[in-house]
Amino acid sequence: MSGLSSGTAAGTTPLPHRSVANIRSPHTSGNTNPSTPSSSSRPIPSSTFGSPSSLRADEDILILELGTRKLQIGFAGDACPRGTVWFTPSQLRRVGDFRDWSSESKSNVDWKTKKVTGEKWWSRDHELWEYDVREVDLGLIGDKVDRALREALTKYMLIDSRPRRMVGVLPSGLPLPMLSAVLDSLFSRFQPPAISLLSSPVALTVGAGVRSSLIVDLGWRETVVTSVYEFREVSTNRSVRGGRLLVEQTHKLLAKHLPENQKKKANDNAGETEDYELSFDECNDITTRMVWCKPHLSSPKAPKSSDGLPTLHEQDESGVAPVESSTDTSKTVRIPLLSCRSPTTIELPWEALAEPSENTFFDSQYTESSFDDHELPLPLLVYRSLLQLPLDVRALCMSRIIFTGGCTNVLGLRGRIFGEVSKLVEERGWDGVQGKGADQMRANPKLKGKRGSRPANSGPSGVDSPSEGASGQEQDGVWHDAANTAHDECPVEEQLKRGQDKRPRVQGKMRAIESVGAWSGASLIAHLKAAPVSTVEREAWLQYGAVGASKPSEVDQKSARQSFGPGGLMRGSAASNSWTLGVWGMN
Template structure:
């Protein structure tokens, strides 16, 4: 204890093991000058102290689904998108625009003061693109995509600006100039190393868990019916009847019931006033929440079973009028409107709210011959799509009908289309020839007998065998009955049959199924690392653009295979030079 106490005194010399100088620099007896501390030669592992997000930056794939009116974004492997960004007129405003805080913004008068330019000005600011690219500003479309994507990355994704691989889910009918504008905006402003392209109908098929399906896309611009067989699009038919026409029919219904003092003044030119009395936002909200569709007449709810007469209940005749009320015609809905000249409230019967969907999707008051090929009613469009398919493809697709799109949420619309298509199949069958002559030929038995000259045979004729071979054969003193001999089990075939699904496939009858959506289907495909329709590298696109894409028939699939052997990297780099745009490059 005395040694420790004396060593800690003020006049004593500190012990060698307690000296700080011996730790920082080696002890030298002759040199007393201060020296620079020597740094350690061992490298510091900087990757261990990096952000965890940097480790997954190369693995994460951003899934983008671009539609006519919205953008959905999320990571590959997620069940649903992280966020949705709608294309609205507020995205076209610049910095310093404070119209959202003004009193006039609450009454939606911005659309009234806007200068009319063109026929489609009412909905132009609420959509990303239109398929007629003759009067479209492609640069503006690229700017809209960039602004919507930056808003989605900032609000919903919460990630840094590191370049990441992207996968775009696009409709297969998108024009090539529109696709080029989208890819230019993504490659130039976000710099992803690669962008993969997925088709919306194929992604919807994967999201439903099937390999073949009939996709009925009730979209904004048009309704597209696509037949997918073994993950390949084999047939596509479209009609101009979509969500845009539904909103316009809703505006006509509301404007017809407006008071006279709320309508536009008569005698004014188109330069002084617009052709619409209400705003798009209000009509779209009413069409989304209140418009419904009438059920099909032959549905189970419309009529009872035909077995026997319906049971009649005894009641007093004087109470018959009271028992029938209230009827559907007497039920009304009060709709407040804020975008007209002054706020008002109108009353509409519930039956009138079914008129927009009836006029937009069916037009039952007109005959079939009065429609062009691009404006067919939806039941007739689905029926003709099935009629043009081969027999085996039709049997699978008609049992896997998928309704998707924004208008698929209209109450009763999917059941109405399904019921009318089933009725067309029962009445016409699968004969594409229609008319009075065809009906007379089907009803006349004499004309039916003259269609084939060969007489009808009751059944297949068997091969006659000699009498001595009937009953079996006798070989080496043992009787062999070849006809009744049991089949020997093969162990190899039994092992192969274990992994097969022995359940019979549903085909040949009408059936509708559900899908988790195109975005979720593309997320599943990218997570499983399946081959997309097209994969485009950034360097190749910036150097050549869409002109550098090859046709699908010009790509050698054998050279596309990569190997880790000698020369494998050279063959892999040569194969990457050949890339296609898939179905978008064929248009």
Template sequence: MASTPSYDVRKSTLSRLRPSTAAGQQLGSLPSPHTPLSRSISGLYGSPAGGYRSEEENLLVFELGSRCMQAGFAGESSPRCSTKYSPDLERRVGDYRRWAIDYEPPHRPLGSGETWGWDHELWRMDIRDLDLGLVEDKVERLVREAELKYFLLDNRTRRVALVVPSSLPKPLLSVLLGGVFNGVQAQTITLLPTAVMATTAAGLRSALVIDIGWEETTATAVYEYREVHQRHSVRAGKALSEEFGTLLHQELRNVTAAAGDVSEDEFTFEEIEEVMTRIGWCRCGAGPEGHGKEIKIPFPTSHYPNTLDVSFDRLSDPAELALFAPEAAEHDLDDHNLPLPLLTYDTLLHLPVDVRRVCMSRIIITGGVSKLPGIKRRLLADLEALIDKRGWTPVRNYGSTKKDPRSLSHPSTAKSAPISYSAIPDDDGTLSNSESNMDREFDPIMRKISQLHMKHSPPPVEGVIRAVESLGAWAGASLVVNNRVRGVVEIERERFLQHGLAGASAAKKDVSVVPQRQSMGPGVRGVSGAAGERGSWGLGVWA
């Protein structure tokens, strides 16, 4: 009952279907007075109540990450529950030892590198030695407990929007869907990509989303709600918490007389993580900021003195080492462990100029680690310094030429633009003369067209480094579902349980996503008529 068909059975033959950017919106609009069609009419003779149908449904939004799950109702600003995964969730039903007075938690080795905090993860992206059935069991239990404790759902139809990264491997996706379908008995599940939802939650259409998660940091360029480019780095929460572990053990060795006796895993993973989330911070600029304060950290279960004094400045070191690596020489860095500013810069550099111009002034820093105070400021400052130093040329070394040949022909644009955090550009509406426009000719026609387009609204900010706060991917999905925007990928329960993900192509092979695509443009409320019924479904970006 609980298990869904194995992934092998569900192997999909669907070709990769990224929605093309050509899905245009060629609808005219007339400025005549008319009744608004905010309610849709479900048929010629139907009553217009169809649009309110979702009032009778339980619209749930789940965001699943490798460390925690956020879940709540659509239309609410924050999730009802956000659960961190811990090995306690794996205990058997009826095992109440945890609440006994003399209970000692079993000793769990901390691991290092890849294995750091393995038993606190729901899944890993590397699924080679991952027990997928176990992941499904865990997800199902998490989802069921969320329902039991926080949702208390009645008998109405349940529809779920599931926010997952678009780079999720398909076997994992299949397992997640199975877990959620069984856990809340949902009728349909809509898949929404994390980066796009984070963009929506900032009120934007295009953005560069830096998601500093647990296992990896992803920098995703979103342009008009489509993911156009993505880069990854392993410098993320996992590395950060391991650095915090190293720091605490070092400090303990410094204060204890018998330093050799301090074992490698004196502190538990939970203690280390609590230190990280409570008083960890990130400094701006390389030098210490001289707060010069000692923080007393209590460790009630420690074998050594129950408090540890750590200087406040020292608590910013782990972020330095794990995420920014200022000392690392560039030739030591691999593609998979770029420091965050370099990752951001590289992602911007590999974007087409037009997209870069839009994205660079819409940087969204999100993910669990982004709550570390100071990290956004630092990341932006380092990014600006990088752009100052390198400009937008992908060539780092011109060898015997010694000089960037282009900088000779455009001497005036070689200077960097002033960096501003303001929302509105210069008063006359001209675009800032920044590096991103370096190789663009001034085009009066394009400019006129864009001015006509944006007659009533101020011109968008482009070409300057600017960060925008986002409410997070969960809130984005909540907004999207609340406004009844249908996702590209909507999976029905019966079909999934019958065919698994292979059902994506079972109905019709190579079905194109484009005609189904109803993004935030016109027609998003296609709850009636032909758009309401889907003969077949595809997997969109997850295919």
């Protein structure tokens, strides 16, 4: 052992597998201190290991649908929104506001409506805006949009604060000051490079898979009937009958059945307006869950038999009364109420829960002449909207009726409206003149004989129909039969017919269809990179505001067409400096 150790120390070369120097890099210095191994000099692409949000920041488009009471948000191309944020009084709370845990809240007293009285203030904190801009704080609307959007981005989207392009789905009747407040809030606080605007009726039409439709929007503030023909809004009619009036009618019904010790005395209301007995949240919840609508009174007619005698159904003649239907008037329902002076439970008949919808949307106890143009019942509003349309537009829209809005969830409401509109069409036809004089003129046999006395297959008067022998002529000794000669096929027309849908179009009859919603329709439009109604650039808006928008007639539509692709909006703005607000700029 001593010899081996002495030989190694004398300079004997060690074995290769025992040499530590062979496994070191040739560029490594002779420093024996331990250090971190150096990484490879090969460049690593940053896009491979970058953040997913940074990769899709230039491609993702945020779809925002702003309504009176809620905000829906999601990415373009998704089937449904990622999240929904409701505008409630809890969003107006500040730091240190503990009124929800106070003694008044524990005793089921609604502090939100205890001191503030009046019709406007009962549901004001549950809304984003109202269309009467004379008493509206536009800065508060911008703050509400900012807070709701930040909450949606934090809770549902899970993305960073990088600026992204946005698409806003807004009602076409939104006033211009409201639109300016919303755009100012979005551009100044979220800094998107561009915001595209889409109309809610057009997005609903795309969501239904059709090009023309009649949109019946049973909204919160009002009911809007919009006619869309080839993705363009043709006409719009409105009525003040909406969800807000339905909740108020429900409150009147519940307050009428309250016990006497729960009702407020007359001397309690010293002001000009009357305070509410129950809270808005409770009345809204009962309206959503329990209010229903009666079916249409006129049942479908049974087909007449050719035998002359109707079929007699067999019945039990033992004297036992027949069993009544499920909608028995003797049925009652018990409703617990927590927002009154003390918790109580009221009991009212099941038929009474149909009164709010009957008084809100129909008012059948009044005549047609007792309504103003802004408060028409919904069946009459839909019928007049169809009556005002041209013949070809009406034939398409009446076969594509779309019901939307929060009030469509009321059980039986859509069927009732559709049935009464069909009855009006059957009784009156498409003649806008109504009254006793018009009925007498239609019933006059003398006037009936004058109309259309000449048969339809006869030719024009004074023109003799050509004989069969004169249908051809002889030229250069060759007989040419021009009437029976086959036309030469045009190759251009054949190519155009290949791309057309040869299926027959459904038109001229009453029909209701379903839509996936305005948000999903806007998501489809943005995903397919179709041209929006209007595109507003951030630099142009911050510099000029709504004043810098041009009229729709002053913009060249060919140069204004833009793409949602990467950089498409910027190229479109560089090509043409003119921009418009679309239907919102004409208000």
